[in-house]
Amino acid sequence: MAMIEAKGLTKLFGQDAKRGMPLLKQGWTKEKLLAEAKLTIGVNQADFTIEEGQIFVIMGLSGSGKSTLVRLLNRLIEPTGGTLLFQGQDVTKMSPEKLRQFRRKNIGMVFQKFALFPHRTVIQNVEYGLEVQGIAKKERREMAMRSLELVGLKGWENSYPDQLSGGMQQRVGLARGLASDPDILLMDEAFSALDPLIRKDMQDELLELQSKMKKTIVFITHDLDEALRIGDVIALMKDGSIVQIGTPEDILMQPANRYVERFVEDVDLSKVLTASHAMDKAETVTTDRGPRVALQFMRDRGVSSLYVVDKSMHLLGLVSAEDASRAVKENLKLVDVLQTDIPTTHPDTLLNELFELMGNSRLPVAVIGDNRRLKGVVIKGAVLAALAGGSNGDNGDNSPQNGGAAHGTA
Amino acid sequence: MGLPKLPLADWVEWLQDWMGDNLWPLFSFISFVIGGIVKGLNNALIWLPPIAVIILFTAIAWYIGKWRMGVFTIVGLLLIDNLGLWNQTMQTLALVLTAAFISILIGIPLGILCARSGKLQKIVTPVLDFMQTMPAFVYLLPAITFFNLGVVPGVISSIIFAIPPTIRLTNLGIRQVPAELVEAADAFGSTPGQKLVKLQLPIALPTIMAGVNQTIMLSLSMVVIASMVGAQGVGATVYRAVTQVKTGVGFEAGIAIVILAIILDRLTQQVIKKSKSHG
Incomplete structure (x- = not known):
């Protein structure tokens, strides 16, 4: 079974946004919707399937809706329409309590600006998700330590986030996302705030971790090189719509339209082709x-x-x-x-x-x-x-x- | 302008009468509680020999602040005792601490509620403006009607004047918690209560403490006014000195208030500083 299956997943911003759904289905453009209905498109009827163990990259320029889309997956942003199935259950219909359990156990998240809690030590950050689940202190410490070891930060557990470099902070973010051993890990531009060299190290490490853990990872990036390096499947977004979904090769070799073509024309193929x-x-x-x-x-x-x-x-x-x-x-x-x-x-x-x-x-x-x-x-x-x-x-x-x-x- | 004058004064008096007639059980309950707290605190402070209280405060100041803080506390309090203002100062301290305590007890939860609801914030903000700018003498009158003369209307008017900073800064502190941290707490499945206790309050603590500090300072500034409705203490000494044109006595009592203010201010400042560094 697919890990995640989205059908017509849509987010419209504005007053009483639901009224925009039939308009979108009639094919109203972004401009018309904004001018005549005062609604802004966040994500426009996205259809995609994410298989278990895949690294699914959502790529697009800023404003393309990729960050909105990833937040629809754990409902940090409420979808306006469409369905979203997680292992067959409709996430959009979960009750608040069910949704909390889903977030606690099934879906972890790593943030662009790390979003570490400054008043908590590294280990307290990593165990946050376990703490809110009510796991006993001794057990959650052990789980958090294992997660911290996985990202190579053993020995730093009692430091505070502001004592760590950017790369290390994001490792803590990664450890926190992985601590509860979720099925899915959402990574929202997780490496974008890092220096290029550290970014590449983190990409390598993520791939290595992935080869051990086989998580389903949804990775957001605006960087095509990054997308091509780590993605099993890439979804390219523009103006809230998914323009093309395919393997890195598909995207490079058979761009679906002029937009994708322009996006990929400057790619250094020697960094992509093997x-x-x-x-x-x-x-x-x-x-x-x-x-x-x-x-x-x-x-x-x-x-x-x-x-x-x-x-x-x-x-x-x-x-x-x-x-x-x-x-x-x-x-x-x-x-x-x-x-x-x-x-x-x-x-x-x-x-x-x-x-x-x-x-x-x-x-x-x-x-x-x-x-x-x-x-x-x-x-x-x-x-x-x-x-x-x-x-x-x-x-x-x-x-x-x-x-x-x-x-x-x- | 041929419009007749609005009978606003009549309305207010009608409201005051109505409240006096119908809400007196509530008022006497409040009076009982506040009076009890002030009296208990006051008795405890006066029952102990001054030197014990001085040592206790110096120890606290030394522990929370630095040695200089401890030295100032011991010298300041010894001076107050030497001037013969000890009992009055302790009465004032009891009044101020009670007013501050009740302000925090009401202000922090109210600030939290305001931070959660934009609507409530919109209602509360003008009320707070009103409370801070309406001259204190104006609400002293109904306070006497409802609570009789004595320390209780003094505490009540201190609370009215001093509570706004705690509410405002609690609201502000929570709203200033970075959105990405709140989002992270949500993404890991926190309940609203967990989010508040584990994230928002700890991060907002320095700001909330700044509000508490302001509240304590403002309630200290009310002690002379409170003495006009019968609250005992060093404020009453100042008030008497002013009415009898005794500059020296007034100055002595004023110094006692200043010393008390500096000790309370520096102590809360230190707590803010400590809450700004980790945990």
């Missing part, structure tokens, strides 16, 4: 073949080297044409002439992290998945093509930059 996007099929030979066969393969495929793999595609090394012919002359086996010191990388490595590796080596970079299984190869030409917005190399042999010419660089 080795797997620029990867070509690797030319391989298995170890049980002799050097003569290898030479024949090279001739047939028009390449000057081959990756040597075992039967399960585990990478063993690289053999060049010269080495292969030396092996033929000296009657050696392929494994005897193997070059094992070859550049390799993981499929999820960002292209901009590959530049240095590629600059330092004449050889192409082998892409290796888990268990050292050879997935493909990245060559310089394919990287440039990917950055230019071309298709990735997955379509194999038909691709012009693939094959012979490529491997010829080795």
Whole structure:
């Protein structure tokens, strides 16, 4: 079941806002609604589904309604219309007591300006949500300590927030949001107030935490790079409406309209695309073949080297044409002439992290998945093509930059 | 302008008579409670030998403030005793503390309610303006009618004059709690009561204490006026000295009030300072 399912979720600001719902459904524009009905659109009929364990990023410029939308999810702002299901229950219909329980147990929140309580110590901040639930002091301390350890702030529990740096304060905010082990964590521009370097550290840490905890995270940001870095799914907002929902790749490669296109045109693709996007099929030979066969393969495929793999595609090394012919002359086996010191990388490595590796080596970079299984190869030409917005190399042999010419660089 | 004069004075007198006739059980109850508190406090302060009270106050001042505060307290109170104004000063202290205590007891909850309801704030604000600007002598008269001569109408008029800062600053302090903190408290599922006790009151405490400080100072400033309706104390000494044109006696009694004011002011200031730093 989806964790969160919103249908036509709407917020209108103004007197007696409900009267605006039928007008919106008739397709009144923002301008018309403001001029003729004196209503301001906060969020306009948002439809989306958030699956369990996803990082769902809501992105938009200031005033696009993203902060309003995230507050509709825990009803810090009352929705004007539409439905919002949390694991099948309608959040919009919860009684005040039910809503409090929902906020206490199911949904945590991290704020842009941290919103730590200045009169409470770090640990008292972290345990706030547990305290209002009425959990006994000893137990909630333990839970809060665990949460604090998770964000790497053990030893700071008795400090006050104003004694901490911005990055540390937001870790406290994160620990507070996670303390009651909620199903969903809302993060409202959680890293926007931090310095760029610290921000990147926090993003990395969030991703690492996420790989352990598998929370459902709703992350608000105005920063496209941040959205692309951490989002599994991105919803792009403009004027209160969701313009496009998709994976980071969808948004970049198939912008739904001119607005999204303009939004993403300045993106540094090398920070978004990974080795797997620029990867070509690797030319391989298995170890049980002799050097003569290898030479024949090279001739047939028009390449000057081959990756040597075992039967399960585990990478063993690289053999060049010269080495292969030396092996033929000296009657050696392929494994005897193997070059094992070859550049390799993981499929999820960002292209901009590959530049240095590629600059330092004449050889192409082998892409290796888990268990050292050879997935493909990245060559310089394919990287440039990917950055230019071309298709990735997955379509194999038909691709012009693939094959012979490529491997010829080795 | 051919309009006849509004019979406002008649209306007010009618209202006063009506209240006197119909609300006297309430007034005598209030009179009983306030009179009891003042008398109890006064008896306790006078029953103890002056030196014990002086040591007690000096210890409190030293503990809350710094050593200088302690020195000022001991010297000041010894001077009052030396001038022979001890009993009167303790009577005044009992009156002021009672007025301040009741003001806080009523003012803080009322301030909290005002902070929660914009409507109530709109009603209360002009009433507070009225209470602070209407000359005290004007409401002294009905106070005598309802509560007879003595210390009770003095306390009542002190409360009327001194309660507004506590209400205003409690309201302000709570409204000034940053919205994002209130939002955070809401987001973690606080009940309104939890939000008040765990967040709003602690954050607003320095502001509320500033209001309490003002309330104490204002009720001290009422002691001479209160003495006109029969409240005993150092205020009465001042009043007598003025009517008999005894400048020296008046000055001595005035000094006693000033010393009392400085001690009470510095003590509450220290509490504000402490509440501003953590916890």
